[in-house]
Amino acid sequence: MIPGIGFESQHKFIPAHQQVLALAELAQNRGVHPDKLLRGTGIFYEDICSAQLLINPKQMLLVYKNAERLIEGKEVAFLYGQYLLPGHQALFSSAMMAASNTQDALTLLENFGQLALPLMQTRLRYDDRDCFVQFLPASGDDYQSRFLIETVVAALISVCRLLGGSTLGWRFLFAYPTPDYPEQYQVHLGDHITFDAHINGVFIPREHLSALWPRGATANFDMACSACQQALPPLAQQSLAQQVYQMLLVQIQQPPGLELVAQMLELSPASLKRKLKDWGCSYQQLLDAARRHMAIYYIRTQGMSSEQLAFKLNYHDKHNFKRSFKRWTGLTPAAYTSLSPA
Amino acid sequence: MNAQLKQHAGKLILLAIIIHLQLLLSLSFGETKSWSQIDWLDIAGEGGAVWLCLVWLALLVSVRPNGPVTNLLFGGFACFLVASGQDLLDEVVRFTPEMAWNDWAESIPMPIGMVLMTFGMMSWYREQQALNLQLQKRERGLRDHRHIDRVTGLANAQYLRKQLTEEIEQARHEQLSTALLMVDIDGFRQVNRRLGVVDGDRLLRELTEILLLNLRRRDLLCRYAGDRFAVVLPATCQTMATLIAGQLEGVVQHFAFRASNSDQAQFHTVSIGVAVDGFKIAEPGQPPAEQLLEQANYQLAKVKDQRVSVAA
Numbered sequence: 134m135i136p137g138i139g140f141e142s143q144h145k146f147i148p149a150h151q152q153v154l155a156l157a158e159l160a161q162n163r164g165v166h167p168d169k170l171l172r173g174t175g176i177f178y179e180d181i182c183s184a185q186l187l188i189n190p191k192q193m194l195l196v197y198k199n200a201e202r203l204i205e206g207k208e209v210a211f212l213y214g215q216y217l218l219p220g221h222q223a224l225f226s227s228a229m230m231a232a233s234n235t236q237d238a239l240t241l242l243e244n245f246g247q248l249a250l251p252l253m254q255t256r257l258r259y260d261d262r263d264c265f266v267q268f269l270p271a272s273g274d275d276y277q278s279r280f281l282i283e284t285v286v287a288a289l290i291s292v293c294r295l296l297g298g299s300t301l302g303w304r305f306l307f308a309y310p311t312p313d314y315p316e317q318y319q320v321h322l323g324d325h326i327t328f329d330a331h332i333n334g335v336f337i338p339r340e341h342l343s344a345l346w347p348r349g350a351t352a353n354f355d356m357a358c359s360a361c362q363q364a365l366p367p368l369a370q371q372s373l374a375q376q377v378y379q380m381l382l383v384q385i386q387q388p389p390g391l392e393l394v395a396q397m398l399e400l401s402p403a404s405l406k407r408k409l410k411d412w413g414c415s416y417q418q419l420l421d422a423a424r425r426h427m428a429i430y431y432i433r434t435q436g437m438s439s440e441q442l443a444f445k446l447n448y449h450d451k452h453n454f455k456r457s458f459k460r461w462t463g464l465t466p467a468a469y470t471s472l473s474p475a
Numbered sequence: 476m477n478a479q480l481k482q483h484a485g486k487l488i489l490l491a492i493i494i495h496l497q498l499l500l501s502l503s504f505g506e507t508k509s510w511s512q513i514d515w516l517d518i519a520g521e522g523g524a525v526w527l528c529l530v531w532l533a534l535l536v537s538v539r540p541n542g543p544v545t546n547l548l549f550g551g552f553a554c555f556l557v558a559s560g561q562d563l564l565d566e567v568v569r570f571t572p573e574m575a576w577n578d579w580a581e582s583i584p585m586p587i588g589m590v591l592m593t594f595g596m597m598s599w600y601r602e603q604q605a606l607n608l609q610l611q612k613r614e615r616g617l618r619d620h621r622h623i624d625r626v627t628g629l630a631n632a633q634y635l636r637k638q639l640t641e642e643i644e645q646a647r648h649e650q651l652s653t654a655l656l657m658v659d660i661d662g663f664r665q666v667n668r669r670l671g672v673v674d675g676d677r678l679l680r681e682l683t684e685i686l687l688l689n690l691r692r693r694d695l696l697c698r699y700a701g702d703r704f705a706v707v708l709p710a711t712c713q714t715m716a717t718l719i720a721g722q723l724e725g726v727v728q729h730f731a732f733r734a735s736n737s738d739q740a741q742f743h744t745v746s747i748g749v750a751v752d753g754f755k756i757a758e759p760g761q762p763p764a765e766q767l768l769e770q771a772n773y774q775l776a777k778v779k780d781q782r783v784s785v786a787a
Contacts (some may be wrong), residue, residue: 162673163625205625208701212672215664291664301780316632320659320701324776 138398139376140271142191142411147251148222149176149186152193155216156200156209157181165203172199190252190271190372197280207314210280211321214287219295220249224364228357233349235298236342239266241354242289245361247370253285254375260434263304264342267334267430273374273414273422275308275333282307282333287321289335297346302338306330306433329472331462332429373398374412374419377405382423386447391416425461428454432470439466482541483549490532490553497560497580505568505577513567521563528556544602547595554588612687615642615695615707624698626676627683635697635705639764642709643752647763654708654716657748657771658686658723659779663702666743670734678732678743689726690719705771713751720747746782748775 140146157167157178167178174192200209219229225241225248232238242255252271257264268285270278290300304325305318311328312318318326371379380397381388389397394416395405409415424446431437431445443454458466480487532552539545561580570577613629615638622634630638639655646653660666660682667675679702686696686704695707706723708716724745731740750770752763 159672162676206631211701212667215667291668294664295668314632314700316700316703319772320699320703324772 138400139371139373140190141373141408142271143189145187145189147188147190147193148184149181149188150184151221151249152217152251153181153188153196156196156213159209159213160200160204163204163206163209169203170196170199193252194272194281197284201280207312207317208321210283211287211317214284215291217284217288218249218292222248224357224360225249228354228361229292230296230348231350231353231357232296232346233351233354234343234346235293235337236264237349237354238289238293238296238298239264239337239342241358241361242266245358245365245370248361248365250285250288252281252372254371258430259339261339263336263338263434265334265336265430265434267332267426269333269375269378271372271375272412273372273378273419275331275422277413278333279309279312286335290322296348298344299341302341304336306332306334306336308333330429331469332426336433372412373408374414377409377416378419378423381420382427385423385427386445388420388423421457421461424457428458428466429469432466436470442466479537483536483545486546486549486553487536490556493553493557494560497557498564501561501564501568501570501577504574505564505570508567508569512569517566518563521559521566524559525556525563528552528559532556544595544598547591547598551588551592551595554584554591558582558584558588611692612690612694612696615693627679627698629683629696629698629704631697632699632705635695635699635707636764636768638695638697639707639767640762642707643763643767646709646752651710652712653752653767654711654713655750655752655767655771656706656708656716656720656723657699657750657775658704658706659746659748659775660702661744661746661779661782663743670736674734677735681732682727682730682743685726685730686723689723703775705768711751713749713753716749716751720749723747746775746778748772748778750774 153171153176157170160170161167171178174188174195176186176188176192176196180186200213219226225245228241228245229238229249232241239255239257242250243257246253246255254269254271256267256269258267259265266289268282269275270281272278286305290303293300300323302325303323305322305327307318307326307328308331309328315326315328376398377394380394391405392402395402398405400408406416409419427446428442431442437445439451439455439458443449443451446454448454448457455465458464458469462469464472532549535545535548535552539548558581561577561584565577565581614634619634622631622637623629624631639653643653660678663675663678666678679698683696683698683704686706690696690706691708693709695709697705697707699705706719708719711719724747727743727745730742732743733740748771750767750773752767
């Protein structure tokens with residue numbers, strides 16, 4: 134892995150036993166042989182059990198695809214998610230177990246989440262009422278990552294309940310349309326669920342963030358966090374797609390062009406394009422995603438009008454912005470607002 | 476799959492011996508035809524019959540448990556196989572008219588097979604009637620294997636929606652009210668964490684049996700999702716539904732569950748949301764089944780909320 138550049142889909146850095154073993158067990162319990170689950174990945178079950186094997190994101194995603202296809206009953210992602218947090222990475226899980234409130238847990242997830250959930254980046258944003266926890270998959274694609282998103286939200290809600298937090302007022306947003314098993318979401322996550330939101334994340338009421346958890350231990354938490362810091366090379370904790378997304382997001386008013394991004398990453402534009410294509414995305418898609426997420430966030434939290442958003446995202450006028458918004462979501466900003474209240 | 480085949484091992488070995496004997500006898504006593512004498516159209520037709528008999532046999536042994544019904548059906552198909560096999564051999568081996576056993580092998584097994592099949596089908600019918608009685612509270616009138624939950628063997632939420640829609644429509648026509656219960660196990664997440672999914676699944680299965688035993692014959696139990704069950708109570712009023720919900724809560728409370736690694740009994744409680752399709756929920760636009768589901772889930776959330784605040 135080149136320092137400074139986010140990981141690619143071929144980089145082997147995911148400890149297979151931490152991520153795949155639980156899923157293999159679940160599959161077996163549901164009558165699917167582990168070899169079938171691993172079909173096409175080139176991984177052998179025996180190697181996973183040896184606890185040494187590192188696999189790459191591509192293999193991991195293929196395992197997820199197999200799981201989704203082979204295991205009957207649509208709850209497997211939600212059950213599997215319960216295994217992922219506090220997780221099996223020693224430093225990360227000891228920090229998580231020492232978290233003294235939801236805020237600690239979220240901060241930990243934002244900074245070191247890759248140790249437990251390697252393919253998902255967590256991003257926190259605050260407004261007067263809520264904290265918005267946004268999930269961005271390593272591929273940068275909100276719509277095609279349903280299984281991964283399901284596992285991560287299940288993991289988060291399960292660890293918060295385990296450690297004593299309330300998850301009653303949480304409001305979930307999912308980018309993709311309603312799946313044919315909405316009841317799984319309802320039972321595992323709660324009653325406030327919106328599909329077709331064109332962003333993945335959850336609004337958590339601020340008063341939940343600081344409610345104390347019984348097992349919290351601040352000193353232990355801080356110690357484990359700094360140990361995590363040393364365990365994780367700071368720049369390698371996101372995929373290349375997530376990294377480019379982030380570069381675009383922080384300068385969303387004047388986003389750098391493809392050439393400039395490539396230059397900042399010390400890559401040629403052609404190889405940046407190729408590496409992004411390997412993740413199944415492109416510069417333009419990531420730029421659209423960054424703008425879309427921004428717009429949706431401000432619509433939902435502040436009820437911003439098209440004019441304000443056009444200004445915020447540096448569009449010439451609101452008509453241009455409206456046209457873009459329609460291209461991203463298939464809806465006008467007004468229709469989006471009326472369809473799904475925050 | 477192996478275990479499935481093993482229970483039919485005796486029958487399969489016997490059949491293999493008979494077929495081999497048949498082949499050996501035919502080839503050693505008959506006179507093999509030359510290529511030009513063979514009628515390929517007949518080979519294709521009669522070979523097809525043999526092939527189909529083999530497919531039937533394979534399907535039979537791969538799904539049916541051992542027992543009298545299976546044995547009868549197996550015997551029937553085996554006779555068909557012998558008869559059509561001899562018919563096929565006829566095409567490649569010439570028999571002299573003195574060898575009458577060739578004709579026997581062709582014509583005698585067929586009627587025997589027919590008789591066996593007839594008896595087999597009759598006892599299958601009786602077996603199915605007995606099974607239907609067992610399945611009554613799991614499926615109401617409609618069987619669709621795509622909607623069966625693998626863990627509990629109950630129908631899933633899709634089936635529930637279908638049944639609920641039909642039930643409400645009919646009940647409204649007859650001016651009856653339909654009740655729906657949502658049964659949710661308290662703290663099921665902890666069970667999965669503490670004991671693992673294997674025991675969690677077993678708890679779900681055992682609770683399924685308990686709930687089924689305590690329902691009326693016309694009720695339908697489904698697995699909604701996760702640890703939530705749904706019960707459709709046709710022609711039931713609010714009072715009766717609440718009474719049944721109380722009974723279910725009671726029996727679950729007294730059910731001693733034992734984890735696979737310990738003899739210590741563990742007790743669980745359920746929260747139940749009750750909703751009745753009546754005049755109260757009649758929002759136009761939304762299908763009544765969805766409204767009833769929503770209402771039951773809402774009532775369940777309310778019950779859960781109260782429990783949490785009482786505990787805290």
